[in-house]
Amino acid sequence: xxxxxxxxxxxxxxxxxxxxxxxxxxxxxxxxxxxxxxxxxxxxxxxxxxxxxxxxxxxxxxxxxxxxxxxxxxxxxxxxxxxxxxxxxxxxxxxxxxxxxxxxxxxxxxxxxxxxxxxxxxxxxxxxxxxxxxxxxxxxxxxxxxxxxxxxxxxxxxxxxxxxxxxxxxxxxxxxxxxxxxxxxxxxxxxxxxxxxxxxxxxxxxxxxxxxxxx
Amino acid sequence: xxxxxxxxxxxxxxxxxxxxxxxxxxxxxxxxxxxxxxxxxxxxxxxxxxxxxxxxxxxxxxxxxxxxxxxxxxxxxxxxxxxxxxxxxxxxxxxxxxxxxxxxxxxxxxxxxxxxxxxxxxxxxxxxxxxxxxxxxxxxxxxxxxxxxxxxxxxxxxxxxxxxxxxxxxxxxxxxxxxxxxxxxxxxxxxxxxxxxxxxxxxxxxxxxxxxxxx
Numbered sequence: 001x002x003x004x005x006x007x008x009x010x011x012x013x014x015x016x017x018x019x020x021x022x023x024x025x026x027x028x029x030x031x032x033x034x035x036x037x038x039x040x041x042x043x044x045x046x047x048x049x050x051x052x053x054x055x056x057x058x059x060x061x062x063x064x065x066x067x068x069x070x071x072x073x074x075x076x077x078x079x080x081x082x083x084x085x086x087x088x089x090x091x092x093x094x095x096x097x098x099x100x101x102x103x104x105x106x107x108x109x110x111x112x113x114x115x116x117x118x119x120x121x122x123x124x125x126x127x128x129x130x131x132x133x134x135x136x137x138x139x140x141x142x143x144x145x146x147x148x149x150x151x152x153x154x155x156x157x158x159x160x161x162x163x164x165x166x167x168x169x170x171x172x173x174x175x176x177x178x179x180x181x182x183x184x185x186x187x188x189x190x191x192x193x194x195x196x197x198x199x200x201x202x203x204x205x206x207x208x209x210x211x212x213x214x215x
Numbered sequence: 216x217x218x219x220x221x222x223x224x225x226x227x228x229x230x231x232x233x234x235x236x237x238x239x240x241x242x243x244x245x246x247x248x249x250x251x252x253x254x255x256x257x258x259x260x261x262x263x264x265x266x267x268x269x270x271x272x273x274x275x276x277x278x279x280x281x282x283x284x285x286x287x288x289x290x291x292x293x294x295x296x297x298x299x300x301x302x303x304x305x306x307x308x309x310x311x312x313x314x315x316x317x318x319x320x321x322x323x324x325x326x327x328x329x330x331x332x333x334x335x336x337x338x339x340x341x342x343x344x345x346x347x348x349x350x351x352x353x354x355x356x357x358x359x360x361x362x363x364x365x366x367x368x369x370x371x372x373x374x375x376x377x378x379x380x381x382x383x384x385x386x387x388x389x390x391x392x393x394x395x396x397x398x399x400x401x402x403x404x405x406x407x408x409x410x411x412x413x414x415x416x417x418x419x420x421x422x423x424x425x426x427x428x429x430x
Binding site: 038039040041064065066067069088090117118119120121122138140141142144145147148149150151163166169170171196 | 255279281282284363378411
């Protein structure tokens, strides 16, 4: 019983802090995007492409258990980025984002991408001050993901189906995938990209700009 | 402090139960394989191929948050399988395996595959009665995984690099991947497969048979 009580208290405390951070971001016109997805589905490539497409300033908080690879890569492209290393924790939580945002100092009226730990399970359970959750999937990972990992699909505001350039080489049943998504989430758009080739990102950027203008 | 104490107690209790289950399996010649890996890297395809290759009886415990898709697929191939649905939990723990093994009733002197939740983070932290940990990666997920998700690579007894039939279509730096693996784990063999095409599984099956005979 005590384990459950402690976990509930931790979750409630995180949600209150996340809501406060969300309000502080909104007051400055900073549009925070929680980028979620399994390891290796192309989260950083999508973010890099979106930073090129968007006309407002962008900054990125990179979440990884270990390594600065993604931050170095983004900085190499001239993108403002700050690395969080959780050292083992499987998802980001609000206090980490507060500290990272302080260090990164994103501009007013900017988009702040927060790349969560590569994990299709745990990040969906924790709010981190975001205005929208962007879930990235890849056709190389199979079409059964919504059926097996429902929470991330249920909570997503926008779903990007990435690596579509590899469709000819894999068995991906798009109708089955979409049926699974729609059973969980009737509204979130599903946009197809091939981030490595820079394809499909204009539409994702357009959706984000629209959502940002409603902030 | 109380959160940490509770977590440590839970971990210690799980380890003791896992060790006891491991001993019970060993006493009956049941070789338990904890199959870990990110979502969609082909865990079930590798297991299916290994069940065809191995000459001893095989059975599979399938771990998923939701859905029976993998169990139905394996049963459709004539493989004895039992589904665990965690309903949200991001990894398997020993009590779930005890109950599933009771329901599945694997034969003496058999291989018992336990397909963990698709998650490159949390499953590596929990023993579940296994004799070996088999970590599956895929070339479609990029070569940086050992650097970002060290624990799973550190703990693996055998690493399978799957989807090698897609190597011509992706950017996968094998030398970088192997350097990352070896920095964490000097001994675990890294075997290349294309499970969908049935390639490379003989060698994996041979390694498992060898490890089983040392039980």
